[in-house]
Amino acid sequence: MQLTKAQKVKYIQFLESIHIEYQNEDLFIQAFTHSSYVNEHRIRPHDDNERLEFLGDAVLELAISQYLFKNYENMSEGEMTKLRAAIVCEPSLAKIADELNFGDHVLLGKGEEMTGGRKRPALLADVFESFVGALYLDVGMDAVYKFLEEYVYPQIADGAFSHMMDYKSQLQELIQREGQGNIQYKIVQEKGPAHCREFVSEVWLETNQLGKGTGKSKKEAEQMAAQKALEKLSDED
Incomplete structure (x- = not known):
């Protein structure tokens, strides 16, 4: 051309x-x-x-x-x-x-x-x-x-x-729908070198830990924790 x-x-x-x-x-x-x-x-x-x-x-x-x-x-x-x-x-x-x-x-x-x-x-x-x-x-x-x-x-x-697989939103909607209380995310651990960090997040409903997840970023760790929480709550139904 x-x-x-x-x-x-x-x-x-x-x-x-x-x-x-x-x-x-x-x-x-x-x-x-x-x-x-x-x-x-x-x-x-x-x-x-x-x-x-x-x-x-x-x-x-x-x-x-x-x-x-x-x-x-x-x-x-x-x-x-x-x-x-x-x-x-x-x-x-x-x-x-x-x-x-x-x-x-x-x-x-x-x-x-x-x-x-x-x-x-x-x-x-x-x-x-x-x-x-x-x-x-x-x-x-x-x-x-x-x-x-x-x-x-x-x-x-x-x-x-x-946003296409937003487990945090799904969990929030479930908790609100059932009126069970407030959920909170906590980053409980950071590990690995600076260029390859790994974060560990826990999601809590009041005093009850619902799930724990790991990820390459804080957001990803929270998403994975929310996913585990959804799986746990689904198993309890």
């Missing part, structure tokens, strides 16, 4: 700003090329980002699946599936792409530009997947892991996607 030298420099500077060590910048430019731009400029149909999006979707699912498998040993297959779906869904990917200013760099046709395509969640999510596909093709799976370790994995550990 033919861009001016100034346009290419813009993409090179962008890749460097998000710490991407690339070999072929043209592959990343393709990842940001929407079909509307290709149609208006009468260039080859396959120069848009749709094929890269197809590949990036599969690469992203694998990378997220591996992260969940390695870091959430107590999570069942069903829970991992649900959390992965919450991470790779359109709203989540669009939010991450927006945080990285991906929309500012998309090559759009005039019509798509005029209708606000640069901020459209579906378009941003597609560009994010295309970018991951380009990263995989250009420098390999380790580069994908490195990128996700900087921009996505920390959000998972902080519980940014757990």
Whole structure:
């Protein structure tokens, strides 16, 4: 795809700003090329980002699946599936792409530009997947892991996607519905080195401990404690 030298420099500077060590910048430019731009400029149909999006979707699912498998040993297959779906869904990917200013760099046709395509969640999510596909093709799976370790994995550990499986809310609703009292969370232990901390949380109903959980963040530990509490209360019914 033919861009001016100034346009290419813009993409090179962008890749460097998000710490991407690339070999072929043209592959990343393709990842940001929407079909509307290709149609208006009468260039080859396959120069848009749709094929890269197809590949990036599969690469992203694998990378997220591996992260969940390695870091959430107590999570069942069903829970991992649900959390992965919450991470790779359109709203989540669009939010991450927006945080990285991906929309500012998309090559759009005039019509798509005029209708606000640069901020459209579906378009941003597609560009994010295309970018991951380009990263995989250009420098390999380790580069994908490195990128996700900087921009996505920390959000998972902080519980940014757990609204899809929010055990704390479920527990709160159950306790309120039955009028049993107030619940409280306590971080009772922190262990491990600074770069790999593990937190232990307990959830109490008045003077009765309902559950105990561990996690890579305080939020995750509390979620796991709430999950154990829900399991306990379900067994007692």
